[in-house]
Amino acid sequence: MTDTVQNPESEGPSGGWGSVKSIARIIGDDRPSPMILEELARQNKPSGVMCVSCAWPKPVNYHPFEFCENGAKATISDLTSARCTPEFWADHTVSELRNWKDYDLEQTGRLTHPLRYDSATDRYVEVSWEDAFTDIGRTLKSLQRDSVVFYASGHAGLEASYLYALLARAYGNNNLPQSSNMCHETTSVGLQKVIGSPVGTIIWDDLEKADAFFFFGQNPGSNSPRFLHPLQEAKKRGAKIVTFNPVVEQGLVSFVNPQSPVDMLTGRETQISDKYLQVRAGGDIAAILGLCKVVIEADDAALATGASRILDVAFIAEHTVGLESFIDLVRSTDWPTIEMESGLTEDAIRRAGDIYIRSERVIGVYGMGLTQHSMGALNIAMVVNLLLLRGNIGREGAGCCPVRGHSNVQGQRTVGIAEKTKLIPMDRLKALFDFDPPMEDGVTIVDAVKGMMSGKIKATISLGGNLVRAVPDQKAMELAWAQQDLAVVVSTKLNRSHLFPAKKAYILPCLSRLERDDQLSGAQAITTEDSFSHISGSLGKRTPASAYLRSELSIVTGIAKAVLDPHPKLKWDEWTGDYSLVRDLIEATYPDQFKNFNERMFQPGGFYRGNSAHERVWKTEEKKAVFTTPSQLNALTFDDADGRYRLITMRSNDQFNTTIYGYSDRFRGIEGTRDVVLMCPDDIQDAGLSEGQKVTLVSDFRDGVRRELAGLTVTEHNLPRGTIGAYYPEANVLVAIDHHDALSKTPASKAVPVRIEL
Structure with a gap:
């Protein structure tokens, strides 16, 4: 197993001409207002409008075009020329529309009038606001x-x-x-418990000062593409990027900057991740514990030889509690157990751990790949553990960075x-x-x-x-x-x-x-x-x-x-x-x-409302940051079994949340359909299946309820053994309402127990 990857399914790097072509296609589909270019030029500028898609910040020093592919698609969608007027319902009943795809509903255009459902005709009818x-x-x-x-x-x-x-x-x-x-409710609850703040601790300036970024279950290429600009700048100054993700996300593999004429004309790519480790779905706790083990072993060696300590002992003594119990567990957990639970080799984790040790300032980035698990809060606590070991919360160029997905x-x-x-x-x-x-x-x-x-x-x-x-x-x-x-x-x-x-x-x-x-x-x-x-x-x-x-x-x-x-x-x-x-x-x-809200609302870059953990003020019960000793080494509440897979529900490059803009997931090489189940070739062979075969996914959540998603085409994809993928929101039918994070009740959609039926 290697610790760097390529993405053979992708049609090319993130950004670049692929983004331009994708935006052009959406313009052709939606035929937006001729003012679309003016709106895109205003997007995420101090006197303009905040993007209607993700919550990535407005930078003070902005680019001429401060928008990404998904932001452009959301803007085009809002400014579509299509209209869904009351007359639409003369030709369509509600029952009929249930057979329409999400994309087809999106294409009906902007709603124009308040509507009331009329059960006698099974249609919506115009109603006055009053x-x-x-x-x-x-x-x-x-x-x-x-x-x-x-x-x-x-x-x-x-x-x-x-x-x-x-x-x-x-x-x-x-x-x-x-x-x-x-x-991200897992963030709100989980971070609050261990650092006393329900949100991430970094600000924009930290991005420019970090020596390394460690990504866990986050996909900037599709979900926050403007993040790729500071990552590209970080790589230019020599910062390292390490990614843990079951899926090879193209945005964390390579990037062509659409803002750079040289990059666009020459096709020059920036390699984003220095190390890319395909952890098993639900295996992040073990992977992060392995990183912590590398750090603690190095500190033990330094202590024995009189060298400089690897742990930030002054920070730990002043600002944290719980280290002793956590270290005891780390030392007692052997590498074969870590390898089995994470799906990664000891060597791959050690190489990533060495980058962490050599980096003075580290930002830990995560997304729903950590939060949407049965033990999601424990995932987040483990990221915090890793950062606390070397004082990487509450100082410049370091901190915890959950990336939110809605504006x-x-x-x-x-x-x-x-x-x-x-x-x-x-x-x-x-x-x-x-x-x-x-x-x-x-x-x-x-x-x-x-x-x-x-x-x-x-x-x-x-x-x-x-x-x-x-x-x-x-x-x-x-x-x-x-x-x-x-x-x-x-x-x-x-x-x-x-x-x-x-x-x-x-x-x-x-x-x-x-x-x-x-x-x-x-x-x-x-x-x-x-x-x-x-x-x-x-x-x-x-x-x-x-x-x-x-x-x-x-x-x-x-x-x-x-x-x-x-x-x-x-x-x-x-x-x-x-x-x-x-x-x-x-x-x-x-x-x-x-304070002074109205006076500051158009301040370039926005005004900072503050964050206690950023200032190393810990509003936890203990009044300090808390090391968490994990009770288990995976984020699951079910065991592996013959024929049982861990399903990840995933988003296409051509959607935002439940909004489907089209059927082109170019980063995964999937065109014209969303009805697929992604599997690695070895899993396909062991299951007696063949690529292109139609199958049904069935929930293996043991509550006596039959949940299934039929008509999926088996599609080869670069995934760890035992981990399969299908698109959200279609695959939500397989997620039980009681399958959620224990602390926050966030649905556990990133490791759903399923079986495959013919």
Whole structure:
């Protein structure tokens, strides 16, 4: 086994002409506004608009074109010329549309009018905003307060998000699950436990000073391509990059910078990863423990010879607890066990460990390849263990870097969209708005879905997103969603969550972030938070796709006025007319993080709201950073067995979350289909299969429920033995709602037990 890889399936490096061609194809499909180039030029600039896709920061020193392939696709999608008007429903029933692919629903274009489901005709029909709000309010008033869920997708700005959380609490519950429940809630809970901060610890300047980056289960090529620019700069100055990932992700193999004329004209590639180790799905705990073993062995040798210590003993003594127990486990765990659990050789791990030892400043980067496991929080604790050994948290050029996948998913949590009451300054809300906020914790996504299945949850308001498609146990969820008394989805386009209407169902169309938002005080700006805890303003300029669209904030306040009794401190109309008043409320609620909010919102690079762990202030129970002694060496809650595989659900290069832009996954060499199961050649042979054969994947989660995904084509791919792959969200049907991280309840979608049937 080698510790560097190539990607034979890829059509070429990330970036480069492949990105340009992919963007051109999307332009041809969507036929966007002629102003698309102007919008892309404004994207992620200080006076422009924050990208509507991922949460990568706006840099102070930005490129002429500060957008990536996925950001361009998201922008093109929002500015499409296609329109899904009420007339669309004259030719299509809801039942018929259930047979459509996600891509085909996306291609119907922007929604233009508020819609109400009519069960007599099985169609959505146009409804006025006033009638929609009145009926929604009447229905919510009739329901028990704890039977209603207020879900948020991670897209809406801080202003709408703050008021949405206020609406839920004024209504009477903390049922505020959010899309992070399905991706990075493990970060919020896991990091909080060990370093006292629920988010990553680095800032932009750290990227420019790091000596090494260690990647675990993160794919910048498809999920955060702008990350590749600082990685390329890091390689030029001699920094090392080490990657642990079951899948060979092209963005971490090689990159051609589209911003560089020389690179584009010559095809000059930058090799990104110095070492690429294909760990088994769920094997990161053992791999990281192996890295720690290399460090501790080197420190033992230094101590014995009187050489300089490898561990940062001063940092450990002052800032940490728990090292002794952790070291005892590391020393007692032998290399054959580490090799078996990780799927890596001792030699490969030692080579990676040597890079870690030789690097003064290290950033640990991770994504959902770590968070979406049954023991995901333990995965994250192990990354922290590795960083703590050499003091790599809380100093320049070093730290923990979870990469968020949605533009404001972190910010929504910051301003109150959270189901845990301990995260919310309830005393300030009480003082500001003169009401008693509910003090009982609300539901997570897992709790909400199970509540719908049991009939306990009667209504869901969804501020964006495609919840029915995004959650585990899709088939059961479709039935449960439709059994509710009310389902309201705020959307820009049609998606599968609209196709299983509740007894009362509404689609409320909203503005895109790119579109002009005119209210009583004039054009409104909104703000978002990036993965590095910086707050930035966005100002839309494009003409709205329809005169009937409303902003997300306006929709929130419209529902609030319909469901809540008038209250002198709840000034919904004033807040709708002037979003700066909402920012004043955010500052009053979170004064330490949002001081002078309105004055700083367009500061180049965004303003930093702070991070205690970045300053080496540890807000843990122990008041120090915590070394965690792992209870097991894999992130699974099931054992290996004959015929059982570890399924990774994965995203294509041609999608963003549940939004499918096309059928070209050029980095994996898959064109024209998403109905595939990826397997290594040895697994195909041992299973008695052949490439191109049609098979069915069946869940092997032992709860007595039959879950299957049929019609998949066996496709050879470079994966570790026993690890197979299929596309998200289609493969969500195989994920049991009870298969989740033990601490955060994040669905364990990166190691799903499955079998293959013919």
